[in-house]
Amino acid sequence: MKQRVIFSKILIIILAAIVLFPMYFLFIGSLYQNTKFIIMPPNLFPLDATLDNYYVVLHNLNIIKWAFNTIVVLAFTTIGNIFVNIVAGYAFSFYQFRFKKILWMLLLFGVMVPRISIIIPLFKVINILHLSGELLAVILPCLFNPMFLYLSKIYFDSIPKSLVESARIDGAHEIQVLFYIVMPISLPLVTTIGIFSSIGSMQDWIWQSLQLQKNNNLTALVGMVRAMYGQAWALQGNKNFIGQSFAIGVVLILPVLIIFIFASRYFVNSLSGAIKE
Numbered sequence: 001m002k003q004r005v006i007f008s009k010i011l012i013i014i015l016a017a018i019v020l021f022p023m024y025f026l027f028i029g030s031l032y033q034n035t036k037f038i039i040m041p042p043n044l045f046p047l048d049a050t051l052d053n054y055y056v057v058l059h060n061l062n063i064i065k066w067a068f069n070t071i072v073v074l075a076f077t078t079i080g081n082i083f084v085n086i087v088a089g090y091a092f093s094f095y096q097f098r099f100k101k102i103l104w105m106l107l108l109f110g111v112m113v114p115r116i117s118i119i120i121p122l123f124k125v126i127n128i129l130h131l132s133g134e135l136l137a138v139i140l141p142c143l144f145n146p147m148f149l150y151l152s153k154i155y156f157d158s159i160p161k162s163l164v165e166s167a168r169i170d171g172a173h174e175i176q177v178l179f180y181i182v183m184p185i186s187l188p189l190v191t192t193i194g195i196f197s198s199i200g201s202m203q204d205w206i207w208q209s210l211q212l213q214k215n216n217n218l219t220a221l222v223g224m225v226r227a228m229y230g231q232a233w234a235l236q237g238n239k240n241f242i243g244q245s246f247a248i249g250v251v252l253i254l255p256v257l258i259i260f261i262f263a264s265r266y267f268v269n270s271l272s273g274a275i276k277e
Contacts, residue, residue: 023253029246030054053247057224065216066223073138073208073219074201080143081197082190088144089152090178094164110146116206123210137211138219142201148193155189156182199256224248 024044031049057063092104122141123132131137159182167177183190208222215223228245 026246026249030250032243053243056244057247061227066218066220070220074198076139077142077201078194078198082193084143085148086152088149089156092153093156108146133213138208198259
């Protein structure tokens, strides 16, 4: 038994090292000059590290404006996802209405449809609404997610119906029931939706790059990736594009890691459902 536990720990350490090594290499690469990448075998310990790459990235790009746009997109996308999907999940869990099963199946059908396959019609709709190029064009299509709707309904199905019924008998209307009774015991669900919607909004490269063209409207993801592959570094006679590209990768991945680290425990709790009767 003890040998099996030791073997399991060793296996976990090996798997963690395999998963984390690319991130470690990304970080140390951001501290090096280009010449350090030519050495074989590569130097995995930054003995002569420098933060010059980060200085170039943060000093020469419109990073403040892009960061502000990213925060706007992230905030509205996350709050909108939480509100829309939780309200819809509450309705499907606690209400009976005509064509409920048909509507439920139609909404869940979106889980099986890759988003990339509806990019063209989605782009056309946004163009008809005259929102192309605006941050609103990035936010609106992300306010509903069939998977979040499914998670919400499954979670609310585990809440005792008697809890909701007693609140209604006491005179609480539906908004009060949802926000004062159901939501406080649904913090794991809210956090789970918040984690994935915020991470998704910071990784939505294809849609954001299609919609956002003006420099002042770019998010950090689009602006920094375009700078990495564009001519931004050439204007400075840049000779360390690899290290600066790695620095861009670190800057883009840090918010995702921070969000997940601080909210991951709620995600684990959400898998067990709500309180039981």
